[in-house]
Amino acid sequence: MKNKLKILLAIGAISIVLTGCFDTNKHEDMDHSNMNMEQSEKSSEATATPKEAWGDNKLTQTTPAVDGKEYTITAQASHLKVSNDKTLPVWTFNNSVPGPEIRVKVGDTVKIHLKNELEEPVSIHWHGYPVPNDMDGIPGVTQDAVVAGKSFTYEFKATVPGTYWYHSHQDSVNQVDKGLYGTLIVEDPNESYDRDYTLVLDEWMSSGSMNMNKESEGDSSSDGHNMGDMEGMDHSQMGHGQSESKESESMDHSNMNMGSMGGHDMSMYDVYTMNGKTGDAIDKLIVKEGDKVRIRLVNAGYITHTMHLHGHEFKVIASDGQPVNSPAVITDQGMSIAPGERYDIEFTANKPGNWLLEEHGTDDRVKNMRTVIAYEGVTTQTDTSNAKEKLPAFDLTNYGKQAQTKFTLDQKFDQDVLMDLNTEMKDGKMVYTINGKVFPDTDKIKVDKGEKVKVTFVNNSMMDDHPMHLHGHFFQVLSRNGKPLEGAPVIKDTLNVKPGEEYVVAFEADNPGDWMFHCHDLHHAADGMVTDVMYKGYKSNYTPDPTVGNKPE
Known part of the structure; x- marks a missing residue:
């Protein structure tokens, strides 16, 4: 009982601090639903903030990007409305989780101005992209983290097409957890799709006392306490793994080292999101019959998610941005996407209706990581979830056709x-x-x-x-x-x-x-x-x- 009381008192203290750290009125009703659902024909400048909005960069001297795309990305505190009844305090790039999708073409010179309006230093790492080393965004290794009120400019050539993402690499276990990430899409000029969607998978901590709905916001005496997701907590000592056991819900979590209890608990992440929304709040993916559709799946969280596309044959055309040679047509297989990984799938919209793209698993949390493939003009009911059904596992190591490669097992290595x-x-x-x-x-x-x-x-x-x-x-x-x-x-x-x-x-x-x-x-x-x-x-x-x-x- 003493331990539980200590936890409640600590949580209450955290909530009071958080209440003063966020402007709940400014962002509580912001709709982030369209921030990363842009189709390929739309210009990437739509999500970029003009450089003039905050003035010239004072920290770096780089040559102008005369042939490419230029963006400003601002790190700032905000709130994320994950559903109609749940809002979480978050850290954002450009007041959105995920942050703005940077969509460029091969050959573009990309120039990104990072401005920091948070109290903590931040950086941007271009996950999976072969940028020059001084653009890798690693504090203390390639650059200093950008402190409050300062800026830094990243510049690199888009040379390799594919699906990538970016995130803070300063205290990343905490800053990525709070929402400091977005996607980088480099389009191949030889590819064309009628619909091109990006879905970022993530998970968050929430409970009854962490509910930031309208009734509890601003009232520290309510059951909500304006706690949010315990964002002041240091996650680096939590010792998590992949187990989804719920046994720890009645345990003393005061030392947060779950590993010492013989198992690694991730059950505290009880809200699963696609593009910052959960369950019925997740936007539908609109298609029309005959469309060639690409869906880019990005795992920005810390839990592996197994995704299943209902009702359609599809191909896995890329992994981590790299194309798969001669991908075979498959159906009803579960694609396990681990933290940091990306999988791109392609299908033809040839079965009018409303079909689920959902996570599979035995845990109840998975039921909220789902979206609907919705055909234009079709009013039929959405097909039924089978999230707990065990599916054959997609195996990338035995998929597609062999081709000439740079490396073989029997060659000599340095x-x-x-x-x-x-x-x-x-x-x-x-x-x-x-x-x-x-x-x-x-x-x-x-x-x-x-x-x-x-x-x-x-x-x-x-x-x-x-x-x-x-x-x-x-x-x-x-x-x-x-x-x-x-x-x-x-x-x-x-x-x-x-x-x-x-x-x-x-x-x-x-x-x-x-x-x-x-x-x-x-x-x-x-x-x-x-x-x-x-x-x-x-x-x-x-x-x-x-x-x-x-x-x-």
Whole structure:
């Protein structure tokens, strides 16, 4: 009882602080539904803020982007109305979660001005995109985090088409959790779709006392307490994994280290969203009969989501932005999308009606991660959910047709690197290790430009998935559990390694710099599962400012 009282008192204190941190009247009814549902024919400037709105950049000296797209993205506190009866305090880019979709074409020079109106420093990392190292957005490694009232300009050439995303990499376990992310879509001039939708998957913490509906907003004496999502809490010590057990709901969470209890609890994330909305509030995807439709699925959260498209045959045409060779037509398979991963699907709208695209799983939370494929002019009832039905699992490693690749298992590599991934107790704390070490003491991968590097992932954690993400490079997946891949070449930047699994991947050191290599369950990264790929002889012009408080993870 004492522990429960302590928790309630702590939560009440957090709620009072939060009440003063957000302007609930300014943003409570903002509709974010159309921020990332733009079709490809619409101009990307629609979501960009003109540079003149806040003045010239004072921190960087870059040449004008004469042939591309220019955006201003402002980090600011706001509120996200996830449903008619639930509003959460969030951190946003341009007052939206997800932030504005940056949609450009191959060949464009992209120029993004980041302005910070938050009290905490922020940055932007271009997840999966091979930007120059000084544009990677890693505080203390490639740049200083942007402090309150300051700005920074990112500039790079859009060279590789596909579906990518961006997010803060400053204290990312907390800042991404609060909503600091958006999508980057680089269009291939050889591709054309009648409808091109982006769906960002995420999960949030909420409970009865965290309900920010109109009745409780502004009234700290009500049951709502204006708590929001406990956004003042430091999530970096939570020790989460992939288990969805609900046993912890009656436990003492005061130390937030779920790993020490023998299981990794994610049940506190009880609100699942697509593009910042949940359940019936999620916008329908409008199509008309005969349309060629592309849906880009991006997982910005910390839980793997298994998605199912009802009523249609479809193809998985890309993973992590990279095209799949000769994708086969499939139906009624569940696509597991791990944190940081992206999957693009394509289908022809040839079955008029109202069909679900929904998450599958046994947990009740999944029922709210769904949208409707709605045909224009069709008024039939939406088909019935079968979210708890077990479906055959889509297997990317045995899909599509083989093709010539850059790497093979039997070739000679310049380096052969082992990453033994594990969950361990060190000094009374649950940590996530690479070869028994935690960052910054993990062994660096030091390379010369042009080297070919083979990496073997072995997940020795009992319960935890580890979606491993390499900055600045793509890697090719060569084998899983000792068996060479049989389908199309699999090129990725984020690969989910489940407990007991072993993967062999390879990459070419073709982008000089200092790059992070880490688990994209950011709780795991914050508690140690990070290393670096460092180019020998690379010298950066950047010198960290010790007063900024850079937190690269």
